[in-house]
Amino acid sequence: MSDGLITETAEALGGMTARRPRMLSPLREHLRDTIWFAPTAGLVGAMLLWWVSAELDTQIVSALRDDGDQDAIKDLMGIADDAKAVISTIGSAMMTFIGVVFSISLVAVQMASGQFSPRVVRLYVRSRITKITLTVFMATFLFSLMTLTSFDSEEDPRLLTSVPLIESVLAMLMVLLSLLLFVAYVNGTVRMMRIGFVIDRIARESFRVAVKQPTELPVDTARLGPETAQVTHQGRAGVLRDVNIARAVRAARRQGVVLRLIPRIGDFVVPGTPVFTVHGGAAPARRSLAYTVSVGVERTFHQDLGFGLRQLSDIALRALSPAVNDPTTAVQALDRIVQFLASIVPYPLGALGHRDRRGALRLVQSVPDWTALVDLGFAEIRGCAVGNPQVTRRMLAGLDDLLSLAPEERREPLLRHRELLVQTVERSVPEAADRVFALLPDRQGIG
Known part of the structure; x- marks a missing residue:
């Protein structure tokens, strides 16, 4: 695990305040x-x-x-x-x-x-x-x-x-x-x-997304008040790529309401389904919310916190398939999964708040919580790791590292995956010596 990159990312996340998003950021990302x-x-x-x-x-x-x-x-x-x-x-x-x-x-x-x-x-x-x-x-x-x-x-x-x-x-x-x-x-x-550089590039893109996340959580979404209206999606069906946060905040401020984004970035939306709930008044005019929601054919890194983990998990799963049988590549992907989770373990996840210039909450956006990210990073790889002691050893070492960093309220999903991995190995590996070897934590897998 790259301690320097974790420290750099953690400092960037820790020192960040709830910033006002730039108006052109979605357009710039789309052009890229x-x-x-x-x-x-x-x-x-x-x-x-x-x-x-x-x-x-x-x-x-x-x-x-x-x-x-x-x-x-x-x-x-x-x-x-x-x-x-x-x-x-x-x-x-x-x-x-x-x-x-x-x-x-x-x-x-x-x-x-x-x-x-x-x-x-x-x-x-x-x-x-x-x-x-x-x-x-x-x-x-x-x-x-x-x-x-x-x-x-x-x-x-x-x-x-x-x-x-x-x-x-x-x-x-x-x-x-x-x-x-x-x-x-x-x-x-x-x-x-080369796979090493591809994995490193995915990890760095994921860190950039994490750094852009506001660190302020609404106290409770229930305190937003009763739902007074809904805004439905009128465009084409597709994956929610990103939201023009600045435009949505401006529309909510002019109307004097709070908007809550219903789908998460990366969800598939179809025409007619609600994308915003309105709290505190009537819905903003349709014109003011034009081009606020961007829908495409595939997910992007721009605002999608879990997309990097999805790619790393896919690379590891393909490497563990019988046709490829490359556990070393899976270990490289696990290195970056552990690195990413370690960098965001102390920071708030769930429903993020965006405020206007006067500090009033105007937009609530759902992002994956800690449990969802841990499951995304480990669940599928854990199911394919049996028979590859290099992978099980690296996963155990990574889970142990995260357990040493995670606060008490975030240890449950890590302990659950560790216990499930141990149970799977004990059930699937017949020889006791092989089980002991496969369950010995090792940061290099077999180092």
Whole structure:
């Protein structure tokens, strides 16, 4: 277990107050889950860069013509002839590079989906180095094509209007940047094809979600008062990805009510089912709650506290399947499950409160409680761990570590899983010596 990362995460969680969520945070996260946005922005940026550099090249030629320096213009024309051949080569080569990047990405995604879990594909979609590399490659390709259009076929220096000198220099610099990014991209993709780095990435994403959770609990949801109205879901059916908390808090403040989110992040919702209950008055106008609830086809990390544990559990279950039979990978997943649970053991879970600027409670959001998270992390792995002493030993060591950290009121689910694991091993392993060996706690499994 990484003590440094646990301490860092615990300090971040402990020192946090109930912060006001940023309005654009859901939009930013949704854009990070796409591939098209960054390359599109890069193409627009390449067009703007070409326009600015073309204007500068035109002004340079115009200034030299005004000064009557025909020799300098002829020198520029000679340089432009050499640069044109280089730019033509760049334009054709960049399409090959783009194809290579796309092919590597597809192979990496296919391997990750087949070997680890289909849910880890999202890590590759969100990969910054992949998006930056593809963006720069496409921008370089477009910039090279636009630069070729700037070369003037006029041979008379007195009639020449522009020599794409700055454009050619920028195109070559973009090629150099593309080559450096390609090296970084290959290195990053190879790392992401290794299970250790995938598990570490999932754990870090999970910690970011935990850090963003407000640490303030409503005293009791019963104190919200009687339910006065409900707000139903009118969009498409799908998984509740996230809620625009700032928009919901603002709508509740304007109406003078408290909203309680009924489904948890990650639940599947269908049209017509209630998503908010209203306490203290009439429901806010439908327009004020527009785009508050985001529904998609799969869960995301953005506000889903249990999604990281779900992925780690899936990786461990696949590793323990008879077709794979890789208990070491399951132990690596258990390392991170224990690490995540250890980092959040002292902090409130359940129904979280969000307040407005004046400190009034406006939104109550349900998140998994401690028991639900412990069950998510251990229940399914425990059922498949029998016959793999490496896994049972690591799970016992992890449960013992969590028992030493957990307060009294949170020890029950840990003790329950420990007892069930012991009972399962004693019932399934016939040899007494093997039972003793399988039930000996070991942080390395078999270390």
